[in-house]
Amino acid sequence: MDFDLTEEQRLLQDSVARLLGDKYGFEQRKAYMKTPDGWSREIWAQYAELGLLGLPFAEDEGGFGGGPVETLLVAEQLGRAITLEPWLSTVVIGGGFLRNGASAALRSKLVPQVAAGELLLAFAQAERQSRYDLFDVQTTAKKDGDGWVITGRKGYVVHGDSADTLIVTARTAGGARDRKGVGVFLVDAKGPGVQRRGYRTVDGQRAAEVEFSGARATAVLGNPEDGLPLVDQVVDETIAALAGEAVGAMQVAHDMTIDYMKTRQQFGRPIASFQALQHRAADMLVALEQARSMSYYAAISAEERNPAERRKAMAAVKVQIGRSQRFVGQQSIQLHGGIAMTIEYACGHYFKRLTVNDAMFGDADHYVRFLADTGGLVAA
Structure with missing residues (x-):
């Protein structure tokens, strides 16, 4: 099996390494940590210019057309600088949900915003009792007309305090630990019924505790009855x-x-x-x-x-x-x-x-x- 990188992959790797080498020294990182967001909006804009924010999306949707190998190369360089920006939560996790679960119409609306650095996403999944079990969901989603209403609490939402849209797992049917009956919903992080408490994590990143009190979902990703x-x-x-x-x-x-x-x-x-x-x-x-x-x-x-x-x-x-x-x-x-x-x-x-x-x-x-x-x- 050939593990050699293509010329395009090497260029991607080198361009990220150069950017972080110039802009992400240890003292610079500490300065970014002290900003209100806890990370650099300027660096985020430069990620967008390099195409890093559109990396996993199809080119006809405004993305870079990269796959898991390209994602791996970028992640390795970000790990070398222990960066603080919400690349993983927005591009990898959020991007994964959009690519695999969103309709074509929703992708055409949201992907260009993500790629341009204008839309930040965060995954609200963990709950106090769930530990590592993705199916352990007590937050509920109730049908209300042609929409859904979300009620419950989520903990350790990485970059949840600065996200524009939250990707929320909520139970639509069944018991708290059933694998069926879990849906995935988009919720406006700044909308009514959403309360966030941000904090700094032990490794210098940002996260939030989020409470949903009758918050309305703006979209459903995949099957609301079987989203696991x-x-x-x-x-x-x-x-x-x-x-x-x-x-x-x-x-x-x-x-x-x-x-x-x-x-x-x-x-x-x-x-x-x-x-x-x-x-x-x-x-x-x-x-x-x-x-x-x-x-x-x-x-x-x-x-x-x-x-x-x-x-x-x-x-x-x-x-x-x-x-x-x-x-x-x-x-x-x-x-x-x-x-x-x-x-x-x-x-x-x-x-x-x-x-x-x-x-x-x-x-x-x-x-x-x-x-x-x-x-x-x-x-x-």
Whole structure:
């Protein structure tokens, strides 16, 4: 199998790397974090100019026409800079719902706005009791004339405080943990019946708690009685992007640690000269390369048409990526020593992002159990 990038893919990768290299140094990132949005609107506009906001959409809809590989390449570069902008929530998650669940008329209306940077999306799915179960939904959607009314609460809505439109899972029928009876709705984030409480997450991003009190949906994505397959598909595609982001962040954490080991003196010589620490650095590299291989597997598997096989593949990705990023992050902290624990030094910030990345849509332990319950990645 040929893993070489095409010329267009290399140009995309290089253009994102150049932009972030010029505009997203560690001190610049801290300045963006202090803005009212918690991220840079100027950088967001430059993402739009590069075509990053229209990346997964078809060209005839105003997009870039990219696939999972292009998404992976961009996510890896964003991970290297641990960026703060709502690219994942708007383009990957929101874009996934529009591509896979919206009507042609709705896509023609919304995709150009997303691609131009004028429309921000956020996925309101998690609830207090749901943990990682996408089907555990207590928020309700009741039919009202020709529309739907949403009532309930959602927690940890990434970039939900700055989103223009929320993509909401709500129950239209059945019990709280039934796989049937879950619909996906678009709700105006600034409309009546919507209350948001924004906050900063541990890794420096923004999120919100959202309460819906009779909020009217502006559109339905897919089948309102059976929307869970759509949610599963979008989450699987998002896991592939998260894998790329994790590899980018791990690469920087590893490089930063090796550079520090070469300069940190102990007993009159660099600590990189000590064999025990060399072994730990080598183990970090092995974990990183295992994660990189699984990120390629994720990009390939994201387009798998069999939902059960795609879910198993993404579970395996989550297991390996989760284990790798935990190990690389922990070792980078340990090998740096006390300086890694300071807020002024970048290493700890990368570890925080890797920790949050692991937990999004289920950590490694969750997916180990899932694979055990479903017979493993490959049937015996």
